[in-house]
Amino acid sequence: MIKDECFTLYNGVLIPKIGFGTWQVADGEVAYEAVLSALKHGYRHIDTAYAYGNEQSIARAIQDSHIDRKELFITTKLPASIKSYEGAFDYFNRSLKNLNTDYIDLYLIHAPWPWEEVGKDCTEGNIEVWKAFVELYKQKKVRAIGVSNFHPEDIVPLIEATKVKPMVNQIRYFIGNTQEKVTTYCQENDILVEAYSPLATGSLLNNEILLKMAEKYQVSLAQLCIRYCLEKNTLPLPKSTHEERILSNIEVDFTISKEDMEYLDSLKGIGPVRYLRS
Ligand code: A2P
Numbered sequence: 270m271i272k273d274e275c276f277t278l279y280n281g282v283l284i285p286k287i288g289f290g291t292w293q294v295a296d297g298e299v300a301y302e303a304v305l306s307a308l309k310h311g312y313r314h315i316d317t318a319y320a321y322g323n324e325q326s327i328a329r330a331i332q333d334s335h336i337d338r339k340e341l342f343i344t345t346k347l348p349a350s351i352k353s354y355e356g357a358f359d360y361f362n363r364s365l366k367n368l369n370t371d372y373i374d375l376y377l378i379h380a381p382w383p384w385e386e387v388g389k390d391c392t393e394g395n396i397e398v399w400k401a402f403v404e405l406y407k408q409k410k411v412r413a414i415g416v417s418n419f420h421p422e423d424i425v426p427l428i429e430a431t432k433v434k435p436m437v438n439q440i441r442y443f444i445g446n447t448q449e450k451v452t453t454y455c456q457e458n459d460i461l462v463e464a465y466s467p468l469a470t471g472s473l474l475n476n477e478i479l480l481k482m483a484e485k486y487q488v489s490l491a492q493l494c495i496r497y498c499l500e501k502n503t504l505p506l507p508k509s510t511h512e513e514r515i516l517s518n519i520e521v522d523f524t525i526s527k528e529d530m531e532y533l534d535s536l537k538g539i540g541p542v543r544y545l546r547s
Contacts, residue, residue, distance in 0.1 A: 272519050291321055316344045318377075344374060344377065345373055347398065349381075380418040396426055413436040439465055491517065
């Protein structure tokens with residue numbers, strides 16, 4: 270069953286194949302209940318970020334689930350605006366405290382530039398931050414390190430400066446928006462691609478073409494979208510605040526035929542017009 274399966278990062282760390290996304294899941298009872306429900310239904314991988322503001326609610330849900338910390342895989346992210354070595358340590362410790370844990374499974378640089386300055390060249394700052402990440406990894410405070418929203422030209426300088434490749438790149442990825450250049454580079458270099466917004470934040474869910482195909486497989490459209498990511502060897506991070514959806518989003522033990530995958534691959538740009546935020 271998919272909920273028991275893992276991808277293996279290039280450093281040997283196992284990462285559950287579906288993660289529970291928590292972007293835009295409101296702090297407080299909403300995040301608490303959603304994560305508690307996800308854990309109850311078999312998710313063991315929770316994806317958050319300091320910037321989502323919900324780390325403390327997630328920690329409460331984890332604590333109340335009584336699941337052994339070692340069975341869980343927790344990802345969080347350094348705020349995109351922090352581009353210094355000291356800042357990375359400072360915010361890492363804040364996340365540790367918020368999440369009430371003594372280590373993080375996967376720590377990501379949230380974006381190559383601050384969200385208010387999308388596209389700005391922050392290569393020097395990213396290198397400083399990446400050096401801090403490598404140090405956190407060496408100190409075993411994190412089991413894996415990576416990036417999010419990075420392009421190959423943002424990744425290469427990090428590797429040149431430290432000789433350490435990110436283990437993960439988390440990008441916006443769904444049917445019709447597969448970011449070929451980034452995905453190919455990462456997969457060729459054994460960097461796992463994680464797919465955030467695998468349902469295009471909900472806007473693929475009324476698509477007639479996809480509805481028809483979902484009907485054929487007798488699955489929901491959301492399940493089709495999530496399975497598509499897995500067929501592409503990317504790790505989907507679906508999110509929902511409704512228990513029945515949380516449950517069904519992890520029940521994707523079917524396969525999509527080669528022909529249908531080719532057809533889905535051809536549906537370029539069926540999702541919403543591009544915008545960037547995770
Ligand atoms: P809700 O939280 O009300 O269930 P993405 O994962 O691409 O960011 O998409 C998340 C959006 O998709 C949310 O608005 C969520 O709404 C909705 N959603 C998640 N799972 C399902 C599902 N199985 N069926 C319908 N809508 C879903």
